Amino acid sequence: ETGVTQTPRHLVMGMTNKKSLKCEQHLGHNAMYWYKQSAKKPLELMFVYSLEERVENNSVPSRFSPECPNSSHLFLHLHTLQPEDSALYLCASSQIGTGELFFGEGSRLTVL
Amino acid sequence: KQEVTQIPAALSVPEGENLVLNCSFTDSAIYNLQWFRQDPGKGLTSLLLIQSSQREQTSGRLNASLDKSSGRSTLYIAASQPGDSATYLCAPRGSGAGSYQLTFGKGTKLSVIP
Numbered sequence: 001e002t003g004v005t006q007t008p009r010h011l012v013m014g015m016t017n018k019k020s021l022k023c024e025q026h027l028g029h030n031a032m033y034w035y036k037q038s039a040k041k042p043l044e045l046m047f048v049y050s051l052e053e054r055v056e057n058n059s060v061p062s063r064f065s066p067e068c069p070n071s072s073h074l075f076l077h078l079h080t081l082q083p084e085d086s087a088l089y090l091c092a093s094s095q096i097g098t099g100e101l102f103f104g105e106g107s108r109l110t111v112l
Numbered sequence: 113k114q115e116v117t118q119i120p121a122a123l124s125v126p127e128g129e130n131l132v133l134n135c136s137f138t139d140s141a142i143y144n145l146q147w148f149r150q151d152p153g154k155g156l157t158s159l160l161l162i163q164s165s166q167r168e169q170t171s172g173r174l175n176a177s178l179d180k181s182s183g184r185s186t187l188y189i190a191a192s193q194p195g196d197s198a199t200y201l202c203a204p205r206g207s208g209a210g211s212y213q214l215t216f217g218k219g220t221k222l223s224v225i226p
């Protein structure tokens with residue numbers, strides 16, 4: 001595996017379900033990010049982890065809960081979502097200092 | 113708050129043509145600026161990264177320029193090919209306390225007609 005890998009690629013869930021999105025980076029980076037991409041809107045930064053500590057949380061509802069157990073893995077735990085949360089969720093990583101961002105293929109989430 | 117505008121929103125050109133995509137941003141205090149392409153339903157692929165101290169970067173048929181003081185960047189694509197069809201996004205990264213924040217534009221959707 002190379003680059004940034006996200007699973008699952010597609011997820012359909014009901015409003016009462018609990019699910020998780022997983023991201024793994026194989027680039028030796030020390031910062032990881034979650035972005036949300038909704039139709040016809042720019043990418044929105046949700047969370048940033050630097051050296052496994054959360055450094056940014058852009059007013060994201062508590063129904064989204066991130067977890068970064070180590071520098072290579074990032075999770076986004078989902079519970080009691082709303083239909084408007086349906087979007088493409090993108091994970092990215094970078095090396096602190098150089099700043100070039102590398103993205104995964106995304107997880108397409110549909111909330112019924 | 114940084115705002116990014118990309119013009120045009122969509123562009124259709126015949127194969128072989130040279131073209132320029134424009135990106136403007138409101139806050140010139142940036143650390144760097146990155147250009148990406150995104151194919152439908154896919155993630156973003158990094159094309160070029162320009163540091164704030166640089167004026168331009170080149171990779172193959174792509175050339176990106178940066179004028180930080182005027183808040184502008186351009187992406188030049190030479191001899192366009194159908195495989196270049198995608199949405200192109202620019203994203204300046206803030207400096208200092210905002211250095212974790214990349215602000216994205218809505219992108220330019222490029223179609224290269226064979």
